Amino acid sequence: MEKWDLFDENRRPLNKTHNRQDQMITGEYHIAVEVWTVNSKHEILLTLRHPEKKHYPNFWENTGGSVLAGERSRMGAKRELFEETGITTDEDELFLLGTRREETAFFDTYIVRKDILIADLTMQEGETAAAQWVSIDRLDEMIKTGAVAAPVAERLAPLRKKFEEFLFTRC
Template identity: 55%
Template sequence: MEVWDLFDENRQPLGKQAGRKDPMVKGEFHIVVVACVVNDQNEILLTLRSPDKEKYPGTWENTGGALEAGEESRAAAVRELFEETGIRVRENELHLLDSQMEEYAFIDFYIVRKTVPVEEIRLQKGETADARWVSLSEFVRMGEEGKIAPPIYQRFCRLREKMEVFLKEDRRKERYPACRGKNRQESKKIVILGCSGSGKSTLAGQLGKIMDLPVVYLDALSWDAGWKRKPFDEFDRLTQSEIRKPEWIMDGNFPRTVEHRMDVCDTVIYLDFKRWFCILSVLRRVITNYGKPRPSMNPGCPEKFDPGFLKRIWNFDRRSKAHYYGYMKKLSGTKLIVLKTRKEVNRFVKQVEKEGRFVRGNFPAGPK
């Protein structure tokens, strides 16, 4: 019988398992993956559910299924795609389009570029009865006519805008090599810390493009238009929603949530720059972008001169630096990277371009 690991609403393991036929309990979730295959004509692969299936027999769907106990999300997507279609892909070919929380499951939706003739698709007995490639407009028409399994079409409608953006892009190239060696740990959840003006947001944007990871700017979650700070409970809720996703880069300090982010991440990057450098960077940013919001902020939050902000930068080392290093020294099994100059940052970015998500740490790890 298929067995699943169970998680709480923050996607943290509960140390419990359930079988496919076991009733789900409110507040407990398992993880489901969807592998949407797109060919070089921007057509989407659909498979026909077997008429013997208990739910939605004879309807079309994307490939997908639940994670087995002890399985990782990307590995499950690779497995499900091969089992149901015979299509082989590597984990680093999958692009995470989004992760959503439904009533009893987290849904990780991946897209992969692969062109395979229909006659070469190997159908899984008892699961899939047919396969076809359809255009985006045809997918929508089939969904409206009820030919696509309702949960699949509802999910697609929520992701349609992101899907359209993806389909307009050129074929995605492999952005990082396959893992070489057992000790090479892939980075999927990265926290970037450091004094304001050290370049956290810029580095987060660069890494997001190179490593094909979504970037979360905590400043954008914290401030509404007019520089009005969101209530703490709303900010915490928004942050938790991002943290529970399987892949991300998070830019921002925010001490109230930093320990939790560091507990769940696999990589911490700390920009330990001199305070005079950070102040000059902020002044340069204000002069260049005065009256306009920077890319990592919400519209309605224009760049401005704030003497109190400069004072906080000047006092950052005295008030915060030791705390962040203290957190880092407590971590075990987390890659720690400390960068102290712009040259080190540039060298690190070039290293990431070569090694991708398998980039190495340079700071001593905590106790084992």
């Protein structure tokens, strides 16, 4: 059973946990993470949500998920990246683009640079069905046509400047 630590609206710990399958209580939040993986060719890794996923099946997205009870945000991001793609990273390689509070969660959005072939990725059964590297222009086209899961596109929009700065200037 997956458990999450809970926080108040100011991200102060409530010193209690929540079972994933239970309804969240208004005013309580958990932490979720997402990771944008980019390579040295300035391409962005997208994964295809498994067709049997309840929400947004067969939509493209970045890596993401909930931080488990006892984990810190970067620990959860590192774990999710490995679980969904097989990509290993050190926590200090994850650059925080920003945080967004939503209805039941704080979303911490990270970006990391990794050069890896699609053939070397390991898709997580039931989570990810495929992967591709895309240019920023292709990502924009996919967002415009609705191929990218709407919440992913919505969380990226306010972070776009920092995202592009990392994509094109950081080594």
